[in-house]
Amino acid sequence: MRIIVPLQGIVQGRGGLILGSLIPCALLYFFQFYLKRNRSSPPPDSPSASTANLPELTGIPRNSSRTSLPTRGSIRPAPVSSRATAIARASDSAYYTGWKKWLEDPYHPTSNPDGIIQLGLSENHLSLDLIEEWLAANLQKSLLGEKRGDLSICGLATYEPLGGLMDLKMVMAGFMSKIMRGSVSFNPAQIILTAGATPAIEALSFCLADPGNAFLVPSPYYPGFDRDIKLRTGIELIPVHCRSSNNFSLSIAALEREYKQAKKRGIKVRAVLLSNPSNPVGNILHRETLYDLLSFVTDKNLHLISDEVYAGSTYGTEEFVSIAELLDTGVFDNSRVHIIYGLSKDLSLPGFRVGAIYSYNENVIAAASKLTRFSSISLPTQHLLVSMLSDTKFVEEYLKVNRERLAQMHALFVEGLKQLGVECFKSSGGFYCWVDMSKFLKSYSVKGELELWENILNVAKVVLTPGASCHCIEPGWFRCCFTTVTERDVPLVMNRISKVLKDHKATH
Amino acid sequence: MRIIVPLQGIVQGRGGLILGSLIPCALLYFFQFYLKRNRSSPPPDSPSASTANLPELTGIPRNSSRTSLPTRGSIRPAPVSSRATAIARASDSAYYTGWKKWLEDPYHPTSNPDGIIQLGLSENHLSLDLIEEWLAANLQKSLLGEKRGDLSICGLATYEPLGGLMDLKMVMAGFMSKIMRGSVSFNPAQIILTAGATPAIEALSFCLADPGNAFLVPSPYYPGFDRDIKLRTGIELIPVHCRSSNNFSLSIAALEREYKQAKKRGIKVRAVLLSNPSNPVGNILHRETLYDLLSFVTDKNLHLISDEVYAGSTYGTEEFVSIAELLDTGVFDNSRVHIIYGLSKDLSLPGFRVGAIYSYNENVIAAASKLTRFSSISLPTQHLLVSMLSDTKFVEEYLKVNRERLAQMHALFVEGLKQLGVECFKSSGGFYCWVDMSKFLKSYSVKGELELWENILNVAKVVLTPGASCHCIEPGWFRCCFTTVTERDVPLVMNRISKVLKDHKATH
Structure with missing residues (x-):
């Protein structure tokens, strides 16, 4: 039924039309299948890295074909859908790569002071103390009642x-x-x-x-x-x-x-x-x-x-x-x-x-x-x-205090980055500084941007989000989240980033 | 693009093929559109209730057409996707209809004793007291720690x-x-x-x-x-x-x-x-x-x-x-x-x-x-x-007690229904009796089954799930959940159902 879906309009029509329209189309489809079977395989390097991950449009996953379906005792896992193949294999952008690296070695001021600092994740930790306080006082009665x-x-x-x-x-x-x-x-x-x-x-x-x-x-x-x-x-x-x-x-x-x-x-x-x-x-x-x-x-x-x-x-x-x-x-x-x-x-x-x-x-x-x-x-x-x-009362207090803390932390980051010679876009909301590091790129390109991003990740051990992950058309911009660390961590963050930037400036 | 999707296989083929295949197909499509536009509207009762709600497969929602797109100031809502149209309009099966009716007038032993009794929903209320007890003792420390x-x-x-x-x-x-x-x-x-x-x-x-x-x-x-x-x-x-x-x-x-x-x-x-x-x-x-x-x-x-x-x-x-x-x-x-x-x-x-x-x-x-x-x-x-x-300890106790209560309630329902002349399938698990009421159907058909189901819903005010909603091929079977009521409710349930069955038997 599926392959004749395009003909549904006709099939819904008067009976007499069905055969007259179905037969030429069916012939066309068989011809199409015949061609597909007999078409030679493309040269091995023809699909690009990205298209190699795309599912084929035939409905058959890449790891299976009509002639080599896994049989009993096969060690290859049973073939999944084309879309699952695409999802499972999808290469991760820098945004997710940084996240994964951080999970393996997350920074903690006392237990892991040399760990990776996460400024790529859009979480706000600045006002969690207020939530914590509210929960401690209200959790039980919220769910179980006053008594x-x-x-x-x-x-x-x-x-x-x-x-x-x-x-x-x-x-x-x-x-x-x-x-x-x-x-x-x-x-x-x-x-x-x-x-x-x-x-x-x-x-x-x-x-x-x-x-x-x-x-x-x-x-x-x-x-x-x-x-x-x-x-x-x-x-x-x-x-x-x-x-x-x-x-x-x-x-x-x-x-x-x-x-x-x-x-x-x-x-x-x-x-x-x-x-x-x-x-x-x-x-x-x-x-x-x-x-x-x-x-x-x-x-x-x-x-x-x-x-x-x-x-x-x-x-x-x-x-x-x-x-x-x-x-x-x-x-x-x-x-x-x-x-x-x-x-x-x-x-x-x-x-x-x-x-x-x-x-x-x-x-x-x-x-x-x-x-x-x-x-x-x-x-x-x-x-x-x-x-x-x-x-x-809680909500109003929370919103007010949270806004103040965001403003304060934002100002600290902008000032800290300025000391390193890095300008931030004048932002008004959200958890990020949108940072122009284009002058530190070794080449003014996405490649140059990702190279700097990798050095900041691997040498400075700080996760940023490169502009490329955000489809920014100008290389050298980075998203830098200022709400996942405390004020006390800011000098450390700046110190770590500064070393990489100095190195990039020296070889510029 | 949408309407030439079926030709994708051909378009992927060698260039020379495209025109040769595209043209006859395009002609076919135009012919199809022409027919659709000029076809007189179907008589009002021709599409069944379910097909009337199916989306057209042309990619254009039913409430929009190429010639009448909503313009500024139009009072029709902006057109949504074909799939949303289908989802929003999808006619509900009896399974969901019964659910909705119950929500409007739910039975409660004291506050609404004449309300609708829900035996169509797969919920188990028999052992909620154990969960409640556990929560009362453990909620705070589960989420906030011991102290x-x-x-x-x-x-x-x-x-x-x-x-x-x-x-x-x-x-x-x-x-x-x-x-x-x-x-x-x-x-x-x-x-x-x-x-x-x-x-x-x-x-x-x-x-x-x-x-x-x-x-x-x-x-x-x-x-x-x-x-x-x-x-x-x-x-x-x-x-x-x-x-x-x-x-x-x-x-x-x-x-x-x-x-x-x-x-x-x-x-x-x-x-x-x-x-x-x-x-x-x-x-x-x-x-x-x-x-x-x-x-x-x-x-x-x-x-x-x-x-x-x-x-x-x-x-x-x-x-x-x-x-x-x-x-x-x-x-x-x-x-x-x-x-x-x-x-x-x-x-x-x-x-x-x-x-x-x-x-x-x-x-x-x-x-x-x-x-x-x-x-x-x-x-x-x-x-x-x-x-x-x-x-x-809690888990083991819960599983044991819950199994015992399921067995007891199941037996009560089976016995109660037997008194009404209704046989249950010999089941071993789940929250349901699978009930044979075929002998009470006025006609041995899906129509007869839904008629009995409606009477049980509207007259007895008891929601069951008709076999038709479960794609059962034999008319007259019903799914009857025994875990949403208490033992004390069982006589009421049986009493209500019995009146409808008597009526159906009388006219049989």
């Missing part, structure tokens, strides 16, 4: 509604509104809760595009998008390059250009995906740019996905504006706008795995809710968070 | 390794071994933890088959498989019917027949998927059948997925044999065998969302681990379970 006997085990143990508890959606809506400094209110019925922002992005992508469609993504962009979206959905990401000469601002003209290019290549663009505040750059989109973006997506009949997971982690003087704020005006078609949110960044709780889709499109809400069967949040965690987010 | 200051907030709040904590895998391996009464030991390195068995099955399916491939599934089978597997993976499920005349046993001859049929239709079968103990029938596969199954999948170069989530919920005298036990012999190629497990059934904790893939295939382990980024378990829940499953 013995309050426990409703059914509320913890049994199946839950798809898309999360309404109680959690309600406090989540309140939390999001607080994050946006009350400038906008969120409707709990438009929230779909998932086990982290990662499945939220994937489920939303499934809902907005079909295999072969594409999203335009202003770059440099978060390295995880490639995995989050491309692993299973079949959607392509098209980077829309932003440049240092333009302060890495998003240009509608560049979006327009890439959109037209894609159209020329026969690719259907379905959405613009951006992070605001930007990961990795740390800048915030201006209100005017948001208006222009909404006009652009409306004009082109696209969706707009605004990943706002760092909305509450701003530290500059610039005010963050959520895309939701502009929709309250009623000028735009809200149904094409979707926000990604979560508690991994603004509440420093990635381990709790809580993400959210906030959508204005009823079909997306219906479909994505059904998809949450694959990424539900554990009920004890949901109940814990209902308590935590209902504690207004 | 103030023990808390390692980093272990709770920060990112976790893909596929779950090694500590949890280790106690999970021990728990699984205990469930199998020590007959087999499990290697923690082969366990991949996911947020429930549902994403475990989906991720495994992604790994074993490509879109258009199929799994053979002995039926009656768990109604959730259709959603778990078909929603996103593009894999088809082919029921292999088991019959009452053969005690609903799996027949290798029937498997062979369906395999050949599929092959004839050009469908590539990639795996056999079964649940053992069977959901909904409740029988256990004999050791000999397991051997035959392993021979069959080896012979056909297929995978075998054994869903053993009810392995610890047996209550008969028959001994449960895990497929893992047979692999210790070394006779078979282990790499084609994969077990699904979880804590939703045997530990009564569906709300905790903990599932597992246990695979002997290194490529599946590698790929599925990467896929767990979309379905990670919350860290507080993981730590809680490490404590709970490490408590050997």
